[in-house]
Amino acid sequence: MASSCQNAAVIAHVISEALHKKSKGDSSEYNIILTELSRSNILDVSLSRWLDGLKCCASVLGKGFEDLVGITLDINWIYKDDQFVADYTEYLTSLLSANPVYLSPCIRKLVSLMKPETQQDPGLKLVFERVHQMLNVILKLAPGGLRIVQKMIQELFPYKQKSAFILECYVMNLFRLLEYAPSLTPVVWELIVNKLIQIDTELPNQSQNEVLDDENGGDEKDQSQFQEEINDDHVGDITPYSWPDPDDTCDLLSHKLDVLMSRCLCYCYYCCHPKGVFSFDDSTRLFYVLLEIFKKCLLPTHGSSYPQFLCFYVCSYHKTFCEEFLLRLWTTVESVSLSATVRQAAAAYIGSFAARAKYLPLSCVKTVLELLVGWIHRYVDQFDHLSSGADSFLHGPFYAVCQAVFYIFVFRHKQLLNAESDCSGLSYLQSLNLGRVVSCHLNPLMVCLDSVVNMFATLTRNYQIAFCYTVLERNRRVLVPQHGKTSFPMGTFFPFEPYTLPKSSKFIRHLYQEWEGGSLSDLIGETDSHSEQDTDDEYLQKHRMSESDHDNMSGDVLANSSPQSFSSAAN
Structure with a gap:
């Protein structure tokens, strides 16, 4: 446990230095971090350590570091184990607390996961469950995110040319959304009725x-x-x-x-x-x-x-x-x-x-x-x-x-x-x-x-x-x-x-x-x-x-x- 904390502290220091140098015009170490986080074969344990380090630096991940934050939002966390999901949730809440500007891309990413890309994905139930858990956490943290959710569910509603399965999954998820965001009830119903x-x-x-x-x-x-x-x-x-x-x-x-x-x-x-x-x-x-x-x-x-x-x-x-x-x-x-x-x-x-x-x-x-x-x-x-x-x-x-x-x-x-x-x-x-x-x-x-x-x-x-x-x-x-x-x-x-x-x-x-x-x-x-x-x-x-x-x-x-x-x- 002590070793884990020590590793996180070291990575946080490395990230902090890279961010500081990036703000001064030196992007070499910053680009190394981008490359490391973008590797398709990066181990979950290594990714978790990077997330712990980024969590410590969340307060400075504002303007100028959108590409780094974008990479972390693209992480395929949804299929990871429970511990990784918990680590990712902690990182995301720290990031959004310090930088509400990232609410919109984060919520867009979550809403997009409400419509499946394929009908034969055996993990879809887990995906939807984790999406709603994460969205619920974010809306409790930032109630102003409701306006963004309202906009995103309208923009990302599947076209009627999509399959009945995809359309039904999306509508099912909109109704699930109302369990923890009941104030969106009129908006959700109007959206669905208009699509009907x-x-x-x-x-x-x-x-x-x-x-x-x-x-x-x-x-x-x-x-x-x-x-x-x-x-x-x-x-x-x-x-x-x-x-x-x-x-x-x-x-x-x-x-x-x-x-x-x-x-x-x-x-x-x-x-x-x-x-x-x-x-x-x-x-x-x-x-x-x-x-x-x-x-x-x-x-x-x-x-x-x-x-x-x-x-x-x-x-x-x-x-x-x-x-x-x-x-x-x-x-x-x-x-x-x-x-x-x-x-x-x-x-x-x-x-x-x-x-x-x-x-x-x-x-x-x-x-x-x-x-x-x-x-x-x-x-x-x-x-x-x-x-x-x-x-x-x-x-x-x-x-x-x-x-x-x-x-x-x-x-x-x-x-x-x-x-x-x-x-x-x-x-x-x-x-x-x-x-x-x-x-x-x-x-x-x-x-x-x-x-x-x-x-x-x-x-x-x-x-x-x-x-x-x-x-x-x-x-x-x-x-x-x-x-x-x-x-x-x-x-x-x-x-x-x-x-x-x-x-x-x-x-x-x-x-x-x-x-x-x-x-x-x-x-x-x-x-x-x-x-x-x-x-x-x-x-x-x-x-x-x-x-x-x-x-x-x-x-x-x-x-x-x-x-x-x-x-x-x-x-």
Whole structure:
């Protein structure tokens, strides 16, 4: 032990002299040290002695000695024995304490080790473990390093052309980083979601126009069930840090997105269950992080198919999350200061979420319908007499809200009709006065997506809630304005369409409301078998409400049936 200390003292003296001479212009001894440290066959014991000596001189390793420090940062310490790693850690902490200027290259080196160069490295688990141990030590020593970490994880994120294994390892390491640097949670999530969006928007889009006819039915389930009744068997044996498959060679973008979504959804589960039990506080923190990222990154992105399901999944854990999510969207729809495109996207999200979230209580579905329909009636009051026909260029948000209502009705009509006895469900739907919506001069049936309109028309005629076929027939004879359907960007955007990624779908399918009706031709057959008492023209004439009637509907109904969290939006 005494001999070791003596050797370290001697080497420290040699280094100190070489550094002093280098500062005076004599680099001969300094270059010898560089050569010695750069030898590929240098023994670990010799390297440790040099590190001990450099540790003693850390205070003078500032400007002018970057090449020497660079050589020490390039040392392949990660695969050495535990004693060498301890020696290297001591050297690095001494260096960074005395010279914070080296924080950036040091952290860059560590972050770069979070993405493997090969899939078949048996020592990767050890590498990642030691990287996080070292990074944790450095961030405790220099909290200001968090800003550098934030910059480096963004700069060094692997390109989407890299393998699924490399991408998954990097994302796994980012989540591991949050264990000891929780303040980076919003930054890490935003980075990951943006990368998911980049991959997602390059996938070929599935045709939306026939989506209702393509889906199979699903089992009915009480819509009031929430976290305490959700089966968590979908998580299986996966943990947030389970090892990626090193034999995964699939290079399809859809597969990479599937792997990353599975990793993210799994991490969401464990954030909401930090000790294996649901935690409302932890879930709330995660929800609001994702909600802000949704507003900033996802809502303005047209055509995204999968990343938004992170919010969909977390909302399933508590009714409060659903209400807050819908309220934020509704506030966006009502904000005339925002662009029409963003407002239309918000309406599309409301419609798709209310239609597809199986866990959403029926009371929330009804509140959403009342808010949307009430807004539509007020819009008709204000602009219908000024309109000569459909014009999505001028009234884009109006048509987006109408399409949301039609879409929700198509998917939820059975629950709405069966929710109460004595035909009160039918009375409730009739009280919405959808006949006035479809027959107004703004003509939403001309602008909204054909598949949704046709299904809505068939179902409302079945239950004599609104007769659309006279309007549809008239629309077929009218030349659509050039800035009509073609300028309606939300026409084929339903954010929560069927989740088809195979690996990650296990987190979503038990929460997802599938289409439970038959095909359009089957529904038309059912309609023909009914004995109709009114023609379309008679129905539209009979069910036109007076100005006072629909004013009462749009005000009183909203006030009487909205949960408190939505009442402010209704007002």
